[in-house]
Amino acid sequence: MAVSTLASRIEAVRRFSRFYTRRIGVLEETLLHSPFTLPEGRLVYEIANRDCPTAQELCRDLDLDPGYVSRLLKGLEKRGCVERIRAKNDKRLAELSLTAKGQRLWGAMNERSRQDIANFLAELSILQQQKLVKALGVVEQLLDGPPEKRAPFTLRPHQPGDMGWIIRRQMQLYGSEYGWDGSFEAMLAEIAGTFIAKFNPKTDNCWIAERNGEIAGSAFLVHASKTTGQLRMLYVEPSARGLGIGQRLVDECIRDARAKGYRKLMLWTNDILVSARRIYIAAGFRLVKEERHNSFGKKLVGQYWVLDL
Amino acid sequence: MAVSTLASRIEAVRRFSRFYTRRIGVLEETLLHSPFTLPEGRLVYEIANRDCPTAQELCRDLDLDPGYVSRLLKGLEKRGCVERIRAKNDKRLAELSLTAKGQRLWGAMNERSRQDIANFLAELSILQQQKLVKALGVVEQLLDGPPEKRAPFTLRPHQPGDMGWIIRRQMQLYGSEYGWDGSFEAMLAEIAGTFIAKFNPKTDNCWIAERNGEIAGSAFLVHASKTTGQLRMLYVEPSARGLGIGQRLVDECIRDARAKGYRKLMLWTNDILVSARRIYIAAGFRLVKEERHNSFGKKLVGQYWVLDL
DNA sequence: ATAGATAATTGACGATAGCAACTATTTAAT
DNA sequence: ATTAAATAGTTGCTATCGTCAATTATCTAT
Numbered sequence: 001m002a003v004s005t006l007a008s009r010i011e012a013v014r015r016f017s018r019f020y021t022r023r024i025g026v027l028e029e030t031l032l033h034s035p036f037t038l039p040e041g042r043l044v045y046e047i048a049n050r051d052c053p054t055a056q057e058l059c060r061d062l063d064l065d066p067g068y069v070s071r072l073l074k075g076l077e078k079r080g081c082v083e084r085i086r087a088k089n090d091k092r093l094a095e096l097s098l099t100a101k102g103q104r105l106w107g108a109m110n111e112r113s114r115q116d117i118a119n120f121l122a123e124l125s126i127l128q129q130q131k132l133v134k135a136l137g138v139v140e141q142l143l144d145g146p147p148e149k150r151a152p153f154t155l156r157p158h159q160p161g162d163m164g165w166i167i168r169r170q171m172q173l174y175g176s177e178y179g180w181d182g183s184f185e186a187m188l189a190e191i192a193g194t195f196i197a198k199f200n201p202k203t204d205n206c207w208i209a210e211r212n213g214e215i216a217g218s219a220f221l222v223h224a225s226k227t228t229g230q231l232r233m234l235y236v237e238p239s240a241r242g243l244g245i246g247q248r249l250v251d252e253c254i255r256d257a258r259a260k261g262y263r264k265l266m267l268w269t270n271d272i273l274v275s276a277r278r279i280y281i282a283a284g285f286r287l288v289k290e291e292r293h294n295s296f297g298k299k300l301v302g303q304y305w306v307l308d309l
Numbered sequence: 310m311a312v313s314t315l316a317s318r319i320e321a322v323r324r325f326s327r328f329y330t331r332r333i334g335v336l337e338e339t340l341l342h343s344p345f346t347l348p349e350g351r352l353v354y355e356i357a358n359r360d361c362p363t364a365q366e367l368c369r370d371l372d373l374d375p376g377y378v379s380r381l382l383k384g385l386e387k388r389g390c391v392e393r394i395r396a397k398n399d400k401r402l403a404e405l406s407l408t409a410k411g412q413r414l415w416g417a418m419n420e421r422s423r424q425d426i427a428n429f430l431a432e433l434s435i436l437q438q439q440k441l442v443k444a445l446g447v448v449e450q451l452l453d454g455p456p457e458k459r460a461p462f463t464l465r466p467h468q469p470g471d472m473g474w475i476i477r478r479q480m481q482l483y484g485s486e487y488g489w490d491g492s493f494e495a496m497l498a499e500i501a502g503t504f505i506a507k508f509n510p511k512t513d514n515c516w517i518a519e520r521n522g523e524i525a526g527s528a529f530l531v532h533a534s535k536t537t538g539q540l541r542m543l544y545v546e547p548s549a550r551g552l553g554i555g556q557r558l559v560d561e562c563i564r565d566a567r568a569k570g571y572r573k574l575m576l577w578t579n580d581i582l583v584s585a586r587r588i589y590i591a592a593g594f595r596l597v598k599e600e601r602h603n604s605f606g607k608k609l610v611g612q613y614w615v616l617d618l
Numbered sequence: 619a620t621a622g623a624t625a626a627t628t629g630a631c632g633a634t635a636g637c638a639a640c641t642a643t644t645t646a647a648t
Numbered sequence: 649a650t651t652a653a654a655t656a657g658t659t660g661c662t663a664t665c666g667t668c669a670a671t672t673a674t675c676t677a678t
Binding site: 633636645 | 649650651652653655656657659660661662663664665666667668670672673675676677
């Protein structure tokens with residue numbers, strides 16, 4: 001077992017801090033070729049990835065001075081990248097969104113950033129890359145504070161507006177991570193639309209996980225046949241992973257499927273979604289069928305999992 | 310085995326970058342209560358940990374603009390923290406050092422920084438702390454570039470000036486990591502002094518590892534008895550660990566001990582020096598004796614290791 | 619002896635960042 | 649209903665951070 005003193009651990013953290021301060025430029029060189037400065041880029045990123053946030057939301061989450069943010073937004077607005085629309089119900093706050101131009105520039109910057117990181121990663125073997133990613137995750141989670149101090153999450157039923165958000169976030173994530181195309185969003189929309197239109201509290205259910213007032217994940221239970229329920233749209237925000245949200249969502253779904261009188265619970269997923277698979281296995285699901293299919297612009301391997309209730 | 314796409318790894322790195330940008334303040338709050346700003350602190354740190362560096366050395370290693378550094382140094386000099394002494398052999402460059410006042414302030418800041426990090430770490434269990442430290446090390450090494458691209462190291466015999474540096478660095482490291490007091494430096498000085506005074510190329514040897522023009526480690530072979538050589542002062546700079554320098558130094562020492570006709574090679578170390586132990590074991594040393602002793606202001610467990618040549 | 623390289627300095631400038639005072643609006647208390 | 653307190657955002661002021669280009673002094677190589 002590794003022996004280490006507190007002092008040596010302190011030194012290690014300090015050393016890393018110095019190291020990262022020196023190296024930080026490497027991960028941010030994208031900005032040299034972008035129309036945005038670093039804090040502008042941070043704002044634009046958040047605006048692009050949220051649903052009409054307000055300035056003080058960004059101040060809080062990015063830990064920036066309101067005055068500073070105000071000026072940055074003014075600059076972005078003047079350049080035609082950001083729109084500020086006064087909120088209807090509270091005229092003090094302004095809802096922020098990217099203009100078409102802003103979206104275009106952000107997309108380009110994003111692409112460039114990915115390319116830069118890709119070039120950097122290319123110097124590492126795939127095994128080293130995976131090691132790095134794992135270590136980054138550990139650092140992130142521990143530096144964010146101990147688990148018990150982190151904001152807990154809560155589950156609640158779905159509300160108007162939830163579906164759109166879930167569709168949007170899943171599309172963004174799987175689009176950027178796996179390159180899935182718009183047909184995936186179409187499928188998501190179809191599932192969500194059908195769910196709402198045919199919602200029957202006797203056979204269906206939906207859980208939205210919330211954390212820090214934001215949606216952190218989702219799961220749906222729908223009617224597949226008289227004896228079989230289907231778990232759909234299991235999703236956890238990348239930033240909220242490792243908190244047991246996925247497991248909790250699946251547990252709730254299983255519990256409710258039993259309560260609703262189903263004899264079986266099935267789900268369909270794809271083999272590349274590894275972290276979800278771990279949850280299914282832990283919950284007792286067994287893989288009953290695999291089949292190749294071409295969907296979402298990719299060649300995928302679909303999986304059917306079943307749990308006897 | 311974990312499956313991950315390049316795209317998902319890219320996203321992970323980008324996410325970490327955003328995360329760290331947000332959190333960076335936490336690790337640097339020390340500066341709020343310190344007389345130095347962040348870049349000043351970085352400079353002071355380097356000056357304190359080097360032997361009369363010049364400005365351009367700092368520019369290069371910290372990746373700072375020469376003009377900026379010049380101004381920072383001017384400010385530090387005006388406040389009486391730093392001294393700039395024109396080098397004798399090249400009047401263009403100035404050798405930098407901390408004044409007594411600078412050392413005092415730096416010491417205080419250092420202490421404060423350690424305390425801050427300690428407070429932060431206190432929120433984690435020891436296991437979590439160790440996990441964090443390990444992950445930081447992985448990140449640091451991989452972010453620094455792939456092993457084959459990193460500067461290689463070379464071994465060379467000792468030169469005038471080396472001993473002082475080795476004594477200084479070892480004292481600094483073990484002082485801050487394990488809290489060893491000045492009696493450790495006395496022992497180091499005694500070993501080094503005796504080595505130089507009684508140096509006999511037939512029975513003794515010294516290897517200095519160099520990397521990027523800086524000393525990265527050391528090892529000594531000295532006469533213990535007619536049939537037994539002793540390995541002493543094995544040391545690798547923290548920033549140069551994981552490159553195989555320690556192993557290489559030990560290998561060289563073993564090879565040379567054989568060449569010099571010793572039948573055995575022994576060494577004395579302490580049980581808390583874990584990474585060194587790994588090297589000894591890998592090289593074939595076996596632990597022959599352990600004994601508690603009070604040295605360097607601490608209660609330690611000394612170990613005697615022996616290798617049959 | 620001289621051209622070119624190197625170490626450091628200086629001026630100019632824009633980006634980064636924080637604080638405090640201020641306006642407009644909403645919410646809570648009386 | 650009126651008023652006080654709180655909230656969202658803006659603006660002025662200031663200091664630091666960081667880059668670029670021009671300049672000086674010195675050293676190195678031919």
